[in-house]
Amino acid sequence: MKSTLTSPTSGERDGEISAVPFFDQSETFRRIWPEIRSNCIRVLDDGKFSHGTAVADLERALERYTGARHAVGVNSGTDALVLLLRAAGLRPGEEVIVPAYTFAASATAVVHAGGVPVFADIEEHGYGIDPDSVAAAVTDRTRMVMPVHLFDRLADLRGVHRVARTHGLTVVEDSAEAVGMRAGGAHAGLSGAGGVLSFFPAKTLGAVGDAGALLTDDDAVAETARMLRHHGRSGRTLAAFPGISNPTVVTGGNSKMDDLQAAVLLAKLDRLDTDIERRAVLSRRYDDRLRGLPGVRSVPGDLPVRPGENRVVYVHLIEVDDRDGLAARLADAGIGTEVYYPRPLHLQPCFAHLGYRAGDLPRAEAACRSALALPLYADLSESAVDRVCDEIARHLTGGSR
Ligand SMILES: *Cc1c(COP(=O)(O)O)cnc(C)c1O
Numbered sequence: 394m395k396s397t398l399t400s401p402t403s404g405e406r407d408g409e410i411s412a413v414p415f416f417d418q419s420e421t422f423r424r425i426w427p428e429i430r431s432n433c434i435r436v437l438d439d440g441k442f443s444h445g446t447a448v449a450d451l452e453r454a455l456e457r458y459t460g461a462r463h464a465v466g467v468n469s470g471t472d473a474l475v476l477l478l479r480a481a482g483l484r485p486g487e488e489v490i491v492p493a494y495t496f497a498a499s500a501t502a503v504v505h506a507g508g509v510p511v512f513a514d515i516e517e518h519g520y521g522i523d524p525d526s527v528a529a530a531v532t533d534r535t536r537m538v539m540p541v542h543l544f545d546r547l548a549d550l551r552g553v554h555r556v557a558r559t560h561g562l563t564v565v566e567d568s569a570e571a572v573g574m575r576a577g578g579a580h581a582g583l584s585g586a587g588g589v590l591s592f593f594p595a596k597t598l599g600a601v602g603d604a605g606a607l608l609t610d611d612d613a614v615a616e617t618a619r620m621l622r623h624h625g626r627s628g629r630t631l632a633a634f635p636g637i638s639n640p641t642v643v644t645g646g647n648s649k650m651d652d653l654q655a656a657v658l659l660a661k662l663d664r665l666d667t668d669i670e671r672r673a674v675l676s677r678r679y680d681d682r683l684r685g686l687p688g689v690r691s692v693p694g695d696l697p698v699r700p701g702e703n704r705v706v707y708v709h710l711i712e713v714d715d716r717d718g719l720a721a722r723l724a725d726a727g728i729g730t731e732v733y734y735p736r737p738l739h740l741q742p743c744f745a746h747l748g749y750r751a752g753d754l755p756r757a758e759a760a761c762r763s764a765l766a767l768p769l770y771a772d773l774s775e776s777a778v779d780r781v782c783d784e785i786a787r788h789l790t791g792g793s794r
Contacts (some may be wrong), residue, residue: 407684413768413777415729416595420772421668425660432656434463445652451659452606459572459580460661461608463615465652467622470591470605476648477565477607478537481586483508487536490562492522492548493757495541497502499567500738504538510747511535511737512550514754515604519696520628521548523756528556532761538561540583542571543692544708545676546731550576550584557585567756568608572598573669573705582608592658597707598665604654622648668771669705675769675778676706682782688789689713692764708733709769713789717767722788728781731766 422429426517436447436766448466455464467473483489485507493512500510513526520543529539538557540548564585568574571581572590582588585610592600607618625645627629680694692710696743710733713719720730737757739749751758767781 402447408427412727413729413773415731415766415768415771418594418770418772419600421661421664421770424627425664428660428663429657432446432660433653436652436656440560442652443649445655446654447659448650451650451655451662452755453640454659454662455606455608458665459583459608460578461580461583462610462612463608463616464577465607465609465618465622466655467605467607467618467648468650469603469648470589470593470594470596471498471502472648473589473591473605473607474498474565474567474569475505476587476618476621477587477609477614477723478508479503479505480607480609481537481563481685483536486534488532488534488536488566489537489539490527490530491539491567491738492541493739493754494520494734494760495543495567495738496569496734497738497741498569499539499541499742509534510535510738510744512737512744512747512749512754512757515756515760516549517547517550517756520544520760521546521693522553522794524556526754528559531560531562533555535560535562536584537559537565538565539565540569540700541569542574543555544570544710545704545706546696546698547571547576547581547650547702549699554584555678569598569605570707571705572596572707573703575703576699578700580608583610586611588616592654597656597669598661599653601657601728602651602654603659604650625673664771671771672706672769673704673721675773676709676777678775678778679767679769682779682787683711686789687787688715689785690774692777706769711765711767711785712760713765714763716763719785719788719791720765723781723784728784729768733764733766738759 452464452466465789483506487508488511489503489508490511490513493516503510514523516523522540538555566582568582568588569591570575574581592604592608609615657678676693680691685693690712723730
């Protein structure tokens with residue numbers, strides 16, 4: 394976020410299109426500054442920066458928005474995943490199947506919860522975990538499977554649940570990117586034991602620092618997560634969790650959400666659906682402008698939406714063969730892009746001990762080579778989208794600037 398609160402819509406300066414940053418929400422802040430300010434001042438006057446009312450208010454608002462029985466506010470999407478895995482009953486050494494193509498937290502959370510990540514490939518068409526690859530990865534130590542909803546749509550939950558039922562696995566969702574995404578009216582994160590939300594600043598609903606939430610319809614999962622986020626405390630005692638015998642699993646920590654973050658999020662939540670609609674408009678414009686260009690695939694417009702699902706474009710992804718060349722060209726032109734994700738998790742050094750080799754999960758590896766995220770946020774202008782597309786077209790058709 395830029396420091397000024399009065400700058401015009403991103404990518405537009407005096408009618409001239411200048412730089413297009415990958416992410417910028419200064420206009421959003423300018424617009425809702427009064428609400429954010431009064432919410433924050435209430436917290437400051439109240440003096441309750443932790444265990445205050447803002448976090449509880451946000452939790453109730455998230456329950457209304459998502460339809461979850463419980464929303465548990467925590468300090469990040471990553472910790473929400475750790476708490477979810479532990480509260481859903483993961484025991485030390487048990488395996489959790491996660492996609493190899495996702496943000497690191499999906500797999501590192503498994504490690505922090507005492508488990509072992511096992512990697513599956515993604516679908517042939519799409520970026521969700523492939524149910525067949527999940528079935529092939531099941532062992533007698535497998536306890537859970539974690540579909541991750543990336544970019545603009547849900548993973549194949551129906552397919553994942555079919556495999557989970559066959560093998561008696563618990564489904565936990567990494568829905569960190571999926572605020573607003575629903576299937577058959579049910580919000581992301583609620584198809585199994587629970588899911589998470591991330592409020593990292595660049596996410597669709599972003600705080601002014603780190604924050605996250607756990608979503609669940611399961612009373613026991615919610616109660617355990619609430620204790621785990623606060624040292625395992627239940628009143629003045631440190632709880633022993635029913636059915637979990639290993640102390641490394643029951644010991645709580647500090648994963649609480651700051652009330653100031655909750656105050657900001659409460660103000661931004663009111664605008665969330667408007668922002669989601671704006672993202673859709675801009676994403677369709679990218680689709681329309683990029684369609685038919687040689688050597689590029691505009692992912693949101695290209696992949697069919699599964700019946701009953703709505704789409705929320707958190708990231709507008711394109712696939713290009715010469716991804717790094719295009720990213721460099723756009724950077725030269727002052728256009729920010731991001732590579733989600735540069736290296737598949739099974740080939741990351743921190744998981745080398747698991748023994749995976751290049752070629753083991755080819756679709757995940759290919760996605761890491763060709764995917765590029767374009768600027769997309771509510772404050773972006775149509776003319777900025779056009780400028781990005783013009784630059785892409787010039788690059789792909791061999792034109793010079
Ligand atoms: C952002 C993200 C997370 C982690 O959330 P933080 O709030 O940054 O800890 C986890 N998984 C996915 C898929 C994400 O995009």
